[in-house]
Amino acid sequence: MASNTGAAGASGSPKKSSTGAKVVTITSGKGGVGKTTTTANVGVALARMNQRVVLIDADIGLRNLDIVMGLENRIVYDLVDVVEGRCKLRQAMIKHKILPELYLIPAAQTRDKTAVSPADMIKIADQLRPEFDFILIDCPAGIERGFRNAVAPADEVLIVTNPEVSAVRDADRIIGLLEAEGKGPAHLVLNRAKADMIKRGEMLSPSDVTDILAIKLIGIVPEDDSVVPSSNSGTPLAMLDASRAGQAYRNIARRLMGETVPFMPLEDNSGIFKRIGRLFGGQGG
Amino acid sequence: MPGFFESLFGKSNKTTSGSTAKERLQFILLHDRINLPPEKLEAMKAEILQVISKYVSVDDSGVDFALQNRERIPAIVANIPFTKPVEPPDPDDDLPPLGSSRKES
Ligand SMILES: Nc1ncnc2c1ncn2[C@@H]1O[C@H](COP(=O)(O)OP(=O)(O)O)[C@@H](O)[C@H]1O
Numbered sequence: 177m178a179s180n181t182g183a184a185g186a187s188g189s190p191k192k193s194s195t196g197a198k199v200v201t202i203t204s205g206k207g208g209v210g211k212t213t214t215t216a217n218v219g220v221a222l223a224r225m226n227q228r229v230v231l232i233d234a235d236i237g238l239r240n241l242d243i244v245m246g247l248e249n250r251i252v253y254d255l256v257d258v259v260e261g262r263c264k265l266r267q268a269m270i271k272h273k274i275l276p277e278l279y280l281i282p283a284a285q286t287r288d289k290t291a292v293s294p295a296d297m298i299k300i301a302d303q304l305r306p307e308f309d310f311i312l313i314d315c316p317a318g319i320e321r322g323f324r325n326a327v328a329p330a331d332e333v334l335i336v337t338n339p340e341v342s343a344v345r346d347a348d349r350i351i352g353l354l355e356a357e358g359k360g361p362a363h364l365v366l367n368r369a370k371a372d373m374i375k376r377g378e379m380l381s382p383s384d385v386t387d388i389l390a391i392k393l394i395g396i397v398p399e400d401d402s403v404v405p406s407s408n409s410g411t412p413l414a415m416l417d418a419s420r421a422g423q424a425y426r427n428i429a430r431r432l433m434g435e436t437v438p439f440m441p442l443e444d445n446s447g448i449f450k451r452i453g454r455l456f457g458g459q460g461g
Numbered sequence: 462m463p464g465f466f467e468s469l470f471g472k473s474n475k476t477t478s479g480s481t482a483k484e485r486l487q488f489i490l491l492h493d494r495i496n497l498p499p500e501k502l503e504a505m506k507a508e509i510l511q512v513i514s515k516y517v518s519v520d521d522s523g524v525d526f527a528l529q530n531r532e533r534i535p536a537i538v539a540n541i542p543f544t545k546p547v548e549p550p551d552p553d554d555d556l557p558p559l560g561s562s563r564k565e566s
């Protein structure tokens with residue numbers, strides 16, 4: 177079994193891409209719109225499609241991606257320990273309980289955003305790139321240092337917003353800042369859309385929001401009552417096959433991988449989302 | 462009650478809170494993107510009018526400045542009507558008409 181196992185060993189990481197991982201930063205401006213939920217679910221969805229994924233919680237001082245992922249009691253070292261040289265990068269990477277190619281680098285809880293610099297983030301991302309297909313960075317709210325840290329290494333930026341005036345306003349501010357940094361064009365995740373309210377004209381529709389922001393959608397995630405229990409139990413919805421939000425997150429993951437995935441109707445009997453599906457179906461990824 | 466029949470058919474675009482949200486957002490973002498305080502904006506309009514008034518007389522009642530968004534790029538569109546042109550001088554007047562110097566010799 178000499179030469180054969182040699183070959184098998186060499187193909188131990190068959191998905192290794194020549195260009196290295198794509199760094200995707202998930203940001204929003206406003207807090208509480210679903211950045212962490214999106215990072216966790218898209219990460220899980222990518223890992224379920226056999227991508228090698230590492231999630232970085234860049235929300236230093238307010239870490240919670242570990243909780244949503246159900247990994248909080250496995251933390252030994254964090255991002256700031258890596259930056260300050262107290263541990264090797266590998267030691268701060270927590271392996272997911274079920275998905276073998278999914279890792280989390282947690283944020284420090286007792287420090288602030290200035291403990292890390294944009295250059296540190298670029299350095300860490302560059303160290304990870306050869307070994308992964310995707311690096312997802314969960315950005316803190318705001319437009320200050322934490323935001324600049326999180327977008328510094330980004331190849332692609334996802335802006336999460338809700339169909340509400342204040343959330344869309346903050347998304348616009350972020351788009352402007354990204355354009356100024358030459359980080360565009362970003363893609364939009366419209367989270368917490370409610371089909372019935374949109375149908376009644378009581379909520380901004382996906383096309384209202386894309387009209388106003390003039391950027392492309394990469395996902396429409398419905399308001400889903402199973403999101404909170406899934407965070408409670410530390411099992412992102414994208415682990416399961418049943419929920420609609422989970423499905424929406426899996427579609428985002430596929431679009432990130434370059435697939436063209438039609439936008440699903442949010443509600444089976446709602447013509448409006450079928451129309452939207454046709455409108456944006458060709459723009460995936 | 463405007464919009465009653467429209468809402469009956471689920472097409473009440475004019476009066477719903479969703480369309481109010483869209484209008485408010487468009488207004489807010491326009492001003493965010495221009496990033497000029499209102500008093501500066503007013504000063505700019507006044508100055509534009511002043512410059513134009515140096516050359517032609519302007520019909521103040523018809524002046525209209527509109528701010529617009531064009532794919533994220535804000536623009537100011539001005540409609541500045543001149544006052545009615547003065548009647549051309551009567552050829553019988555003592556004063557030689559403008560542009561008549563050619564014919565003098
Ligand atoms: N699609 C959704 N449906 C229902 N609840 C959601 C959805 N997305 C996010 N939430 C809830 O909204 C809250 C804020 O989400 P989170 O991802 O922590 O936002 P952020 O990271 O932007 O601050 C959480 O309680 C989360 O469970």
Ligand SMILES: [Mg+2]
Nearest residue numbers: 211212235240
């Ligand atoms: Mg968060």
